[in-house]
Amino acid sequence: MAVLVYAESYDGHYKKAALEAVSYAKSIADKAGDTVTAVAINATESSDSLYKYGANKVLKVSSDVLKNFSPNAYAKVLADLKDGDTIVLPATNDASSFAPLLALKTNATLVTNLMSAPSSVSPFTAERKAFSGKGIETIEVTDGVKVLTVLQNAFGLKENPVAGTEETANVSISDADTKVKVVKVEHASTDKIDLKEAEIVVSAGRGLKGPENWGMIEELAGILGAATACSKPVADIGWRPHSEHVGQTGKAISPKLYIAVGISGAIQHLAGVNSSKTIVVINSDPEAPFFKSADYGIVGDAFEVVPKLNEELRKFKG
Amino acid sequence: MKILVCISSVPDTTAKINFTGDGKEFDKNGIQFVINPHDEFSLTRAVQLQETQGAKITVITVGDASVEPVMRKALAIGADDAIRVNADARDGLFVATQIAKVAKDGSYDLILTGRESIDYNGGEVPGLVAGILDYGFVNGCVGLTVNGSSVEAVREIDGGKETISAQFPVVIAGQKGLVEETELRIPNMRGIMAARTKPLNVVEAEQTSSKLKVVGYVKPPSRGNVTLIDKDNVAELVRLLHEEAKVI
Numbered sequence: 001m002a003v004l005v006y007a008e009s010y011d012g013h014y015k016k017a018a019l020e021a022v023s024y025a026k027s028i029a030d031k032a033g034d035t036v037t038a039v040a041i042n043a044t045e046s047s048d049s050l051y052k053y054g055a056n057k058v059l060k061v062s063s064d065v066l067k068n069f070s071p072n073a074y075a076k077v078l079a080d081l082k083d084g085d086t087i088v089l090p091a092t093n094d095a096s097s098f099a100p101l102l103a104l105k106t107n108a109t110l111v112t113n114l115m116s117a118p119s120s121v122s123p124f125t126a127e128r129k130a131f132s133g134k135g136i137e138t139i140e141v142t143d144g145v146k147v148l149t150v151l152q153n154a155f156g157l158k159e160n161p162v163a164g165t166e167e168t169a170n171v172s173i174s175d176a177d178t179k180v181k182v183v184k185v186e187h188a189s190t191d192k193i194d195l196k197e198a199e200i201v202v203s204a205g206r207g208l209k210g211p212e213n214w215g216m217i218e219e220l221a222g223i224l225g226a227a228t229a230c231s232k233p234v235a236d237i238g239w240r241p242h243s244e245h246v247g248q249t250g251k252a253i254s255p256k257l258y259i260a261v262g263i264s265g266a267i268q269h270l271a272g273v274n275s276s277k278t279i280v281v282i283n284s285d286p287e288a289p290f291f292k293s294a295d296y297g298i299v300g301d302a303f304e305v306v307p308k309l310n311e312e313l314r315k316f317k318g
Numbered sequence: 319m320k321i322l323v324c325i326s327s328v329p330d331t332t333a334k335i336n337f338t339g340d341g342k343e344f345d346k347n348g349i350q351f352v353i354n355p356h357d358e359f360s361l362t363r364a365v366q367l368q369e370t371q372g373a374k375i376t377v378i379t380v381g382d383a384s385v386e387p388v389m390r391k392a393l394a395i396g397a398d399d400a401i402r403v404n405a406d407a408r409d410g411l412f413v414a415t416q417i418a419k420v421a422k423d424g425s426y427d428l429i430l431t432g433r434e435s436i437d438y439n440g441g442e443v444p445g446l447v448a449g450i451l452d453y454g455f456v457n458g459c460v461g462l463t464v465n466g467s468s469v470e471a472v473r474e475i476d477g478g479k480e481t482i483s484a485q486f487p488v489v490i491a492g493q494k495g496l497v498e499e500t501e502l503r504i505p506n507m508r509g510i511m512a513a514r515t516k517p518l519n520v521v522e523a524e525q526t527s528s529k530l531k532v533v534g535y536v537k538p539p540s541r542g543n544v545t546l547i548d549k550d551n552v553a554e555l556v557r558l559l560h561e562e563a564k565v566i
Contacts, residue, residue, distance in 0.1 A: 010476050068480070071445065071455050093474065097457035100410070100445025109529045110410065112440050125533065131344070132436045134335035138533040179454035180488070183470070184481035194476055200565070224566065236499045242460065243474055248331050248436055249355045249494050257565040268331045274538065278563040280555065281544075291544050296558060300549030308552040316556050316566070 001084035002037040012044035017090035023158040025088040026054030051164035059169035068182035075101035091149040108145035132271040153254040198227035205231035207262015211239035247272035265290020319373040322426040326354040326435040327385040341534040356432025360492035365396035393513035394505030405523035410442030418450040427486040444491035454484040460495030
């Protein structure tokens with residue numbers, strides 16, 4: 001018996017979320033006295049990074065049918081490879097999409113958006129995100145098969161090197177299993193850092209006065225190796241793409257460092273970012289509610305403060 | 319085309335969330351309820367399809383009678399009729415089982431939902447409905463067109479977008495972008511009047527078994543006081559982020 005974990009890859013490379021899921025699976029396996037088996041679909045990267053976070057075995061699946069994502073087909077692969085009673089997935093878009101289908105196929109109890117290691121594995125007891133980050137729910141699964149999704153940047157990466165082995169897994173999968181068909185894939189840019197995975201996120205709002213002023217924000221993000229994000233009003237008026245909107249109806253993120261520039265900090269915005277480890281707020285309005293939810297704050301004009309911050313950070317980075 | 323739009327009644331996005339004294343459940347006292355925002359994007363897209371392609375829209379909600387105002391609002395926005403499954407929405411599988419039964423019995427072509435509800439954030443129901451019915455499924459859609467019995471859906475992927483084609487019947491989970499914020503409908507007086515007489519049928523629930531138990535809720539730990547740094551001493555912020563917070 002093993003804890004099965006889906007090691008999601010992008011363009012052949014394992015995502016950070018995959019390594020976090022392996023770390024999480026390892027924490028369950030250690031408590032339960034099990035091993036960890038990772039399933040990789042069409043990954044080309046060596047399995048070393050999966051061993052580093054605790055995968056004892058890596059099952060490599062390669063198939064043209066699975067080249068594009070299909071919730072039904074991916075669920076079928078994982079269900080076919082299941083050999084224990086726990087399946088761990090990262091809470092990415094793709095894995096969150098097939099988790100319910102996988103739970104049905106394996107007659108499992110589904111628990112999504114887990115935030116921390118289980119306090120007990122039998123019964124399985126752990127905390128998950130609820131109320132868009134305004135609450136934490138503790139759940140218990142009495143017994144049986146479980147499909148678990150792990151929130152990104154929450155449990156985090158835990159190194160646990162093991163000497164792992166790799167096997168090719170043969171799964172029978174055909175075009176009929178995909179049910180839906182991907183007809184077009186557009187990549188905006190591949191060099192951008194994924195917002196959900198980013199360790200540092202630099203975000204800006206209406207205080208920036210116009211889309212032409214985002215240069216200094218992108219510069220700040222560039223210096224820090226950060227992803228860029230924005231507030232809801234800014235996405236709604238089209239200054240920035242919807243994919244950058246963080247908040248209750250946009251993306252929820254938990255980076256190590258979140259820097260908010262010219263964002264007042266409406267409760268809906270906070271819901272999407274309040275699980276960030278450290279929050280820095282730069283706003284010209286000393287009454288901006290965001291200061292109450294920040295760790296560090298600078299009251300000042302973004303157009304003065306951000307260029308200075310960029311300069312100081314450049315000095316710091318040497 | 320028959321569209322089933324699944325709607326959840328959730329606390330308003332501005333609501334402060336509190337839990338009952340024993341921490342066992344969400345405290346609904348003083349809370350305003352609204353259509354789950356992700357569901358509202360899907361509902362609005364359905365109404366657009368109804369206007370341009372002549373769809374019939376049924377909304378479905380699993381909940382007790384307290385969810386009816388939110389369902390009436392959906393009717394005022396343009397849904398033709400509504401079905402309330404009279405039961406507490408106790409977990410994702412329970413809710414999905416109810417929706418799947420109605421979807422199958424009513425032979426709906428297109429089942430539209432939101433990506434997740436902003437209360438329990440499970441994100442489970444759309445995929446479970448698709449799985450129970452063995453229908454195609456596209457999650458997190460930011461674009462949807464219908465042509466005869468084919469749909470073309472657009473979803474966000476890492477660093478880009480993906481266009482997916484599927485055939486009826488299909489489950490589509492929408493999010494912001496499916497329609498723009500400015501396209502959302504505020505019910506007008508005519509809509510509100512019409513909604514009063516549109517059918518809202520109440521049906522009883524199918525039973526399911528569950529091994530999932532909620533132990534309790536807590537609020538996330540609050541942050542300490544903010545450390546304010548003078549705008550002319552930005553170097554101090556860099557020092558604090560490095561030495562104190564240890565995040566750079």
